[in-house]
Amino acid sequence: PLTTTGELVTRSAAARSAVASFNVITLEHVEAVIAGAESVHAPVVLQVSENAVKFRGGQLLPLARAAVAAAERATVPVALHLDHVQSDALLYQAAEAGFSSVMYDAARLPYAQNLATTRAAVDWAHAEGLWIEAELGQIGGKNGRPPLDAHAPGARTDPEEARVFVADSGVDALAVAIGSAHAMTTRTATLDHALLKRLSAALDVPLVLHGSSGVPDDELTAAVAGGIAKVNIGTALNIALTGAIRDFLAERPEAVDPRGYLTVAREAMTRAVARALRTLGPATA
Ligand code: G3H
Ligand code: ZN
DSSP states (O other), X not given: OBOOHHHHHHHHHHTTXXXXXXXXXXXXXXXXXXXXXXXXXXXEEXXXXXXXXXXXXXXXXXXXXHHHHHHHXXXXXXXXXXXXXXXXXXXXXXXXXTOSEEEEOXXXXXXXXXXXXXXXXXXXXXXXXXXXXXXXXXXXXXXXXXXXXXXXXXXXXXXXXXXXXXXXXXXXXXXXXXXXXTTOSSSOXXXXXXXXXXXXXXXXXOEEEOOGGGSOHHHHHHHHHTTEEEEEEOHHHHHHHHHXXXXXXXXXXXXXXXXXXXXXXXXXXXXXXXXXXXXXXXXXO
């Protein structure tokens, strides 16, 4: 059934576990995330990023409606989250489209502007009944240059600045920069666990890890033990999807029916989802 991100993250934070939030681009991503979650009986968050909406010609509703329909008939709790939102016009569509939460991304802005725009987004979100996450200490790699990005993976969130930011903005959760970076295709990130400990002690909201595809299993479980309550995973699914299609077509260069390669792609993503959920710990659905 459809549930809310706030409910899942609150429950995870209380249990010192983490809910996985997977980025979906196509209908096959949606189906794979739900099938993977059902296979291990775990609740899950489906997230649609502003970039994914741009890929769909700026239209949120086609994918959102499919995701809502799939979530409603799922046998595990599924929440919908709008990810890395920079556009207010998109933010304003969230509740109507069936999303219970948003991540408002103003981390690229100087601190004062990040705070001011985030606070305005929080006011809107809370009036709409939405749970809202923001980011402080820019987690790099969103521009397709993970190891070369000026902010990744070296950016760090300062605990004292974060404490003030959370108090002044009123956000429900904070994405922190502790060594991960977006769009990594190797699992080689090293997290700053000492910093995570300080952030966890300084903040009374759940913490979110972005760029989790590049984080090895042992680092991930340590991060969850250290206070990460929501783990965002995108690229790992795309590695599975693209690899499966590449192999399928290499073996069958004459293939034209997309259902052949989309089937193996969806199965590969389903396995990637189940694998990540098992790493994150005991099922709580
Ligand atoms: O918000 C989305 C996540 O941070 C995904 O990052 O694609 O590197 O796993 P990733
Ligand atoms: Zn992210």
